[in-house]
Amino acid sequence: PKPKHSLPKKVETPKPKPFDRTHRLKTLVSTLIILVVLDYFTRDFLFEWSIPLIQYFRSIATPGWDTFFTIVSEFGDKYVISLFIIISFNFLDLPKCFLVSLNAYSALALLSLLKSINHEPRPFHVHDISPSKCWLEYGNPSGHSLISSCLFLTLWQLVCKQKGWDALVPALETPEKKRKRMTVLAGALLCIGLVSFSRVWLGVHTLNQIFYGWMWGSIVSLLYCDILYFEICRFTNSLRTKDTTQLIFNFGTRNFFLIYTLALLTFLVGSVLNPTPKAWLENVQKNCAGKLRAKDSVDPEWQNFEKFNLAFSVVGVYLGIIVESKLVGTDKYPFATQTSVLCSTVRMLSTFFIGCPTIMGILLKSDQYSYVTVQICKYVLPATLGNFYLFGFSKWVALKLNLINTRQPAPGEDTVYFLQGRESLIEEVPAGDISILDGWVTKPKQ
Template identity: 30%
Template sequence: MTTTQSAIIKQVNFSYDHNKLQNLLVFLLAFIVIDYVFLKDLLFQVSLKHQIMMNEEYHSKHAENFFEVMSELGDGIGIALFLSFAACVLSTESIVICCMAQGIGCAIVILLKSIHCEPRPFFLIDNLYPRKCSLEHGDPSGHSFVSASLLLCITDRYIHQYKVQNKVRAWSIPVVLILLIGSSRIYNGYHTYNQVVSGFVWGTSTYYFLCYVIVDYLNNFSRQFRFLSNSQKFWNPLTKVFFYGYIIQTALYFYNISYRPTPESWYEMTRKNCPTRKFNIDPKLTDFEKYSITSTVIGAIIGLQFEDTFLPTKDMLKHFEVPFKYLIPSLIVTFIGMLSSIISTLVVSHNDPFILVLWGKSFMPCFTAGFYQTGLSRYVLYKFNLINTTIVVEDAQIKKVK
């Protein structure tokens, strides 16, 4: 930190919109009541019957392949593509919001899975062979949740930043993608109706929370980041979500293994439907492992520190922007970099020791992705001259970047 910066250290206090938070909590409370009283068991049982029919009577290889592609859009490669797009078209503060949609969204979804402890269809149905044996609990659907929270955040910030006039068209694309991703999780036997609906509701609520309830705090945090003390940078409400959430997840794990044991029938069916999985098949343990994907939050904040240290943004209020003519090459460069963050997931097997699985398949890929999004990707684009550094705005004066 320079002498000038140290002389103007600022405090960014956590703030939120009380009325919007109250409305969100009322909505979620109403959904929880309706879900548990009317929808949960009904939709779960109906979904199991329909999936048996689809698997035995109406199965289509073409439909299976199509929905598997849609499912991948809600997984690692798809999320990397969406975040790469955000990194190329949105301002830094908006990118931070999108990273929080993925990171905080994953924290919420894994905690909810551990609370509900609801099985996936292939835990219960014979001869239902998923292409990917994701063995954490099923409610809510993580793909539905994260695709909703992330795509809605990207679209909202895009419309806000570029003052898009045709909002119906802008919203239609992500909504269709979200619905297709959710449908793919049902058709290919990964989730039930109620689990996908729950993912949609909680994912949309996370988007609303980030883009409307605490958006001012998130924007101020990113804009004033270079003026914050180290304690404010690295111990704040965002990092507390990761660490306190880990404590809660750990407590849930030990509570569940002590008082809510996994039925032996789930293990037997999982071994039959997922023959490649030899070890670590307890969904409670997988929930605990998967919480580490929340590390995107930590990576994103360290990425901001990287940008502040190595890029000429210290005198800028307006962050770098990618000119439209450079969008395609910028997207390609950024996406390749994002793919490098998931290399460890290809090297580490689910049958490796648990600590290695936690580190290589959950923590490290998402930490690296968050760091790359907010920091390293900007540096790469800057070095390739794919980012606009011609003019910046500071105190209403236009200056040249030297």
């Protein structure tokens, strides 16, 4: 018999987990339906159960504790959202930063729609409670719990992807990666918990409103950072190849106009067909005595629409990315943020101070101008112009200041964004040619 010759053992390329988007989407929708039904049957009980708890907190509240929880509460408000976007722009790559801004502004838009649809009062709208500050829009869901859960979970997922700590490729999983991933998650959950508790302490939300905010914030984060992650990254990187018609009319812009129209109709219909009960307005005037400005509207529907207009600033993000890729040309530096912590910090500070003139409208005094003027000049324009400068020109300014990494893909290489869960990309590349750099995979051209 012929001698048997053993074949050399084939070295298998580490492969990511199979990614079944349809299954994940069905699971997400099923979970959402279950949670919405659960909320429907428990919200009244939790609302009433929360009132004695809030009254107790307000009875033991001191100016010092109120100040502390007011500061904590700001980590789910609009100014900290802007800060998070600036930080992510200077420490994450462009698609991930776009995801942070998209999550934040989608959460703001969803928040206003849900408040109008649920039409649920805050605790001090219907009970004898004196809040530390009078937030006047409807109560359900809690905006701070929704935004904080969405933002912090988003940052957790994107930081893990950027650092390579995610469990995408099981063969590359290590105890050290898992420990880092869980540590960052624990920090994110702690921040979410503190922000949410601060809203109960300050007397402006009940427990069911907090839980409802957690639910929707988590859903938005999972939808964008997991199920649609690849599509959003691909969309961001493909803008340079699209013509004017494609830039104006695409899936994202159509949904933006649809949601904005829906919000406008909700505001108009809600004000006419489902007006705020007079007893609520009277209770707000009583509990907020001395805490309202002369021109403040105590109608929650008006307040909801004011907050929704902040979501319009995602237009500035979109236009900024287009300008950078079509005109400025700094998109050719995909590794721009891969600099030292000191350099990244200096770049972030320079971005803020040089861009300050674009947001000067926030200093406008609301009680001296009409409602429309305040909406446009104090809320819409500053956030939109600020984002336009950040995504369109700040990298060019940093380039002139020598504050970015100007490394480009080597000649003869294709650089493609890492396709989460796409086995085909890994299979196309021999094991020795794979170079995963903060979410990028480079391979030589054939």
